[in-house]
Amino acid sequence: DILVLSDNLLERSLMGVRKDDESPGKILTAKEQWLMPSEGGYLEAEGLEKTWRVKQEAIAREVDILSSKNQYDIVLPELGPYSMDFTARYMAVGGRKGHLGIIDMKTMGVVREFQVRETVRDVVFLHTEQLFAAAQKKYPYICNRDGTELHCLKEHGPVLRLQFLLNHLLLVSINKFGKLHYQDVTTGNIVGNYRTGLGRSDVMQVNPFNGVVALGHSGGKVTMWKPTSSAPLIKMLCHHGKVSALAFHPNGHLMATSGVERKIKLWDLRKFEVLQTLPGHAKTLDFSQKGLLATGTGSFVQVLADLQGTQEYSRYMNHSMAKGFHVERVVFRPHEDVLGIGHSMGWSSILIPGSGEPNFDSWVANPFETSKQQREKEIRILLDKLPPETIMLDPTKIGTVRRAKKKEKPTKQEREVEREAAIDAAKNIPLKKKTKGRNKSSKRATKKRESIMKAKRPFIEQEKKEEEEFSKKRQRISEEAQQLPASLQRFVKRKES
Amino acid sequence: MRVKRVFRNYDPNLRKQEKAVEYVRALNAAKLEKIFARPFIGAMDGHIDAVSCLAKNPNHLKGIFSGSMDGDIRLWDLATRQTVCQFPGHQGPVRGLTASTDGRILVSCGTDCTVRLWNAPVDATMGSDDASNMSKEPLAIYTGKNAFGAVDHQWDGDLFATAGTQVDIWDHNRSQPVITFEWGNATSISVRFNPGEPNILATSASDRSITIYDLRMSSPARKIIMRTKTNSIAWNPMEPMNFTAANEDCNCYSYDARKLNEAKCVHIDHVSAVMDIDYSPTGREFVSGSYDRSVRIFHFNGGHSREIYHTKRMQRVFCVKFSCDGSYIISGSDDTNLRLWKAKASEQLGVLLPRERRNHEYLEAVKNRYKHLPEIKRIVRHRHLPKPIYKAAALRRTMTEAERRKEERRKAHSEPGTVQTEPLRKRRIIKEVE
Numbered sequence: 001d002i003l004v005l006s007d008n009l010l011e012r013s014l015m016g017v018r019k020d021d022e023s024p025g026k027i028l029t030a031k032e033q034w035l036m037p038s039e040g041g042y043l044e045a046e047g048l049e050k051t052w053r054v055k056q057e058a059i060a061r062e063v064d065i066l067s068s069k070n071q072y073d074i075v076l077p078e079l080g081p082y083s084m085d086f087t088a089r090y091m092a093v094g095g096r097k098g099h100l101g102i103i104d105m106k107t108m109g110v111v112r113e114f115q116v117r118e119t120v121r122d123v124v125f126l127h128t129e130q131l132f133a134a135a136q137k138k139y140p141y142i143c144n145r146d147g148t149e150l151h152c153l154k155e156h157g158p159v160l161r162l163q164f165l166l167n168h169l170l171l172v173s174i175n176k177f178g179k180l181h182y183q184d185v186t187t188g189n190i191v192g193n194y195r196t197g198l199g200r201s202d203v204m205q206v207n208p209f210n211g212v213v214a215l216g217h218s219g220g221k222v223t224m225w226k227p228t229s230s231a232p233l234i235k236m237l238c239h240h241g242k243v244s245a246l247a248f249h250p251n252g253h254l255m256a257t258s259g260v261e262r263k264i265k266l267w268d269l270r271k272f273e274v275l276q277t278l279p280g281h282a283k284t285l286d287f288s289q290k291g292l293l294a295t296g297t298g299s300f301v302q303v304l305a306d307l308q309g310t311q312e313y314s315r316y317m318n319h320s321m322a323k324g325f326h327v328e329r330v331v332f333r334p335h336e337d338v339l340g341i342g343h344s345m346g347w348s349s350i351l352i353p354g355s356g357e358p359n360f361d362s363w364v365a366n367p368f369e370t371s372k373q374q375r376e377k378e379i380r381i382l383l384d385k386l387p388p389e390t391i392m393l394d395p396t397k398i399g400t401v402r403r404a405k406k407k408e409k410p411t412k413q414e415r416e417v418e419r420e421a422a423i424d425a426a427k428n429i430p431l432k433k434k435t436k437g438r439n440k441s442s443k444r445a446t447k448k449r450e451s452i453m454k455a456k457r458p459f460i461e462q463e464k465k466e467e468e469e470f471s472k473k474r475q476r477i478s479e480e481a482q483q484l485p486a487s488l489q490r491f492v493k494r495k496e497s
Numbered sequence: 498m499r500v501k502r503v504f505r506n507y508d509p510n511l512r513k514q515e516k517a518v519e520y521v522r523a524l525n526a527a528k529l530e531k532i533f534a535r536p537f538i539g540a541m542d543g544h545i546d547a548v549s550c551l552a553k554n555p556n557h558l559k560g561i562f563s564g565s566m567d568g569d570i571r572l573w574d575l576a577t578r579q580t581v582c583q584f585p586g587h588q589g590p591v592r593g594l595t596a597s598t599d600g601r602i603l604v605s606c607g608t609d610c611t612v613r614l615w616n617a618p619v620d621a622t623m624g625s626d627d628a629s630n631m632s633k634e635p636l637a638i639y640t641g642k643n644a645f646g647a648v649d650h651q652w653d654g655d656l657f658a659t660a661g662t663q664v665d666i667w668d669h670n671r672s673q674p675v676i677t678f679e680w681g682n683a684t685s686i687s688v689r690f691n692p693g694e695p696n697i698l699a700t701s702a703s704d705r706s707i708t709i710y711d712l713r714m715s716s717p718a719r720k721i722i723m724r725t726k727t728n729s730i731a732w733n734p735m736e737p738m739n740f741t742a743a744n745e746d747c748n749c750y751s752y753d754a755r756k757l758n759e760a761k762c763v764h765i766d767h768v769s770a771v772m773d774i775d776y777s778p779t780g781r782e783f784v785s786g787s788y789d790r791s792v793r794i795f796h797f798n799g800g801h802s803r804e805i806y807h808t809k810r811m812q813r814v815f816c817v818k819f820s821c822d823g824s825y826i827i828s829g830s831d832d833t834n835l836r837l838w839k840a841k842a843s844e845q846l847g848v849l850l851p852r853e854r855r856n857h858e859y860l861e862a863v864k865n866r867y868k869h870l871p872e873i874k875r876i877v878r879h880r881h882l883p884k885p886i887y888k889a890a891a892l893r894r895t896m897t898e899a900e901r902r903k904e905e906r907r908k909a910h911s912e913p914g915t916v917q918t919e920p921l922r923k924r925r926i927i928k929e930v931e
Contacts, residue, residue, distance in 0.1 A: 023509060023510070023517075024507075025507050025508065026509060027508035028507035029507045029508050029509075032505070032507060037504065114676070158896070167513060167514050167517070167518065208513050209513055209514075210513075210514065211513075211514065249509055250510045252513075266886065289510070357506070357508070357510075357511070359506040360504060360506060361504065361505055361506040361507075361508075361511055361512075362503045362504050362505070363503075363505075364506075364511050364512060365511075366504075370501065383525065384518050384521055384522065385515065386517045386518065386521055387521070390514065390517035390520070390521075390546065395514050395516060395517055396515075396516060398516040398517055398520055398868055399516060399519075399520065399866070399869075399870060402827065
């Protein structure tokens with residue numbers, strides 16, 4: 001394991017482990033909060049009002065022009081349910097009937113849209129908005145921003161869902177046969193492909209905190225995978241029926257899953273326990289940057305929020321669309337208070353106050369990027385590309401000291417086998433044939449006997465030591481037994497060897 | 498050029514897996530450091546015999562004095578690596594060189610039983626024609642009874658000390674030594690004044706001893722006798738109570754002058770006798786040159802060297818000096834050349850832009866944080882050693898391992914408490930004498 005130390009002495013010379021509260025990011029955030037250009041806001045109910053009764057039209061009347069431009073419905077009835085993906089500034093849409101498009105959200109202009117005349121099941125941006133991947137009928141394709149097909153990824157097969165790991169530049173896909181593929185988009189080689197063994201599943205999400213990929217299966221199981229092992233890291237039984245949707249909170253500790261038995265469960269991923277069970281159907285789930293949870297079923301979208309910050313989620317806002325609009329995908333926009341809904345009649349966008357992180361970081365995701373900044377950022381991303389071995393359940397363990405595991409004692413059989421092997425080796429040592437009268441047979445025999453005794457000695461010593469320890473223990477226990485009153489002595493535990 | 502405004506949000510939720518990213522950056526920084534590691538700057542050649550001693554002038558950082566085995570003393574300019582002026586006159590090997598406190602006088606001594614004082618050019622802006630106008634005649638020549646082995650000047654005063662059959666303290670204007678110290682019959686090999694306390698000096702003698710003298714007392718203060726003789730001593734300029742002795746048994750021993758019964762630290766890495774030692778002005782590291790043709794840089798309390806410099810052409814290293822700004826190392830060796838090296842092998846010389854400097858500092862810090870992990874450690878520790886040194890080091894390792902194992906077995910087979918291992922810091926000292 002290259003990333004974790006295993007030396008106790010070394011731990012003493014390393015700097016002391018800082019607690020999570022004192023991490024430099026948190027300290028700086030606390031200090032610089034007064035220098036941030038924007039402040040977040042949220043919907044607050046006064047008196048008898050409930051926040052979930054507020055309709056989008058009411059919000060539109062109160063907000064400024066730029067925000068109200070973010071509320072729209074695009075109706076494209078023949079082109080099938082839409083799935084979408086966002087970067088800081090661009091949006092990629094893919095309709096089931098083959099409509100692909102990239103839209104600039106600042107100017108609301110279409111950058112490029114085209115028809116591939118094939119089923120498109122999923123769309124995802126790669127590390128920049130210049131490239132995106134579309135899961136088409138037979139294979140996923142990587143296309144340029146101008147619509148040029150750059151690569152056809154034949155190894156993946158007919159893909160149901162695509163995800164992209166930003167730090168590692170890995171494209172993950174799950175296909176119709178339940179096979180998981182990891183491909184490095186910079187070098188193009190397949191890092192791993194694993195049979196999940198649990199059948200077809202079309203629920204896949206990446207945990208942004210540690211880069212593990214979670215799949216939801218039809219038995220109610222959720223499995224988590226990393227690219228360097230063929231067995232899943234974790235298998236959790238989450239629901240009684242099929243898992244219909246999965247989402248991860250940005251802090252990596254909270255996972256929301258929904259099943260066909262009309263329950264939405266919130267899981268703590270450190271203890272793998274249910275924190276909260278909410279009633280409701282959800283065909284799709286998504287967490288926003290601020291931790292709001294959007295669920296979508298039928299033509300109804302509900303947003304849940306932990307208003308007191310205690311991770312107890314309750315109803316925040318609702319949005320019902322017209323009857324024929326079946327929700328396919330809900331995705332929050334980063335850094336904007338906007339929820340994008342892809343449905344069977346096109347896509348819509350509604351305002352959810354308090355969902356986006358108001359202050360962006362130019363080095364991470366800059367909506368106002370110039371082309372020069374974009375080029376520099378791409379180079380820096382490539383320089384900081386993480387190897388796939390760094391994906392683990394607890395990424396904070398890198399660079400820390402691993403506790404030495406207690407060595408297990410070899411079983412009796414193994415010890416016997418070792419002993420026999422040592423004795424055989426001693427017996428087979430070739431004896432030197434001495435000359436000049438020193439080669440007496442009795443001497444040779446004694447030498448051989450001595451070498452066998454030498455080989456046996458460590459095992460005999462080991463046995464003696466164990467006998468001594470055992471007898472000491474027995475003595476100790478019997479001493480303890482003496483101290484108890486006579487009626488309780490029969491209950492003293494006697495450990496058998 | 499329009500500068501774009503940069504917005505920062507340090508919330509850790511926006512940046513994931515920062516430890517893994519830092520690890521990757523540390524790995525890349527370690528590799529880059531190895532790519533840019535070019536420590537050798539240049540050689541200064543001009544002497545026609547081995548270089549036996551070097552001297553620094555604290556008032557003239559650009560120059561260094563060197564004396565060779567044929568009596569030739571030269572002043573070199575480090576920037577151009579050329580000789581500025583020569584001081585001919587000694588009849589035999591020049592054994593010691595030192596500059597006075599104000600830097601105007603150069604004192605040299607040799608096996609021709611003379612101590613000569615010269616006028617040293619002080620002005621940094623002095624050109625070569627000014628230097629040639631300077632008279633080549635020494636200011637004064639003092640003759641003694643026996644050959645002199647070393648000379649050193651007080652850091653803050655007018656006295657200098659020479660080492661020979663006895664330790665003499667001279668004044669600039671007197672032709673006879675002011676004080677003479679003698680303890681035993683051994684000749685002194687090297688002498689060094691303490692940077693903090695102007696009246697204290699340490700000498701090493703051929704009877705394997707290190708003696709500490711105090712000029713205010715009429716007799717020597719303390720003496721320790723080791724198992725092998727010490728070739729050179731250097732005081733730590735930042736912690737003047739500590740000094741390091743370069744010993745004939747391939748190790749350097751750091752002592753606290755107040756407590757001489759035990760070494761503070763043993764620096765093990767050379768494979769042949771250590772000939773000379775000098776501290777950096779920061780007091781945090783020192784450089785040692787050894788008979789095994791290599792120059793090593795040690796951390797002041799590190800048991801092993803952090804860097805080794807060697808070249809095919811560099812033969813036995815007789816003298817080393819750290820430059821006065823702590824960035825360069827000068828080594829004088831048997832092959833008549835002085836060599837100029839960088840103290841940090843991958844350092845970028847010259848003026849750095851603030852962004853470059855900040856980037857270097859960041860990479861240094863992130864590399865230090867993860868330098869214990871195996872892949873990074875392997876890259877950072879990797880040095881190419883010449884085959885003789887590599888083989889000799891392996892041999893020494895087997896020998897010490899065998900010793901250690903035998904000691905352990907002796908301990909295991911005797912009654913607990915009867916066999917006691919002495920730490921290496923104490924083992925090499927025979928006794929301490931008042």
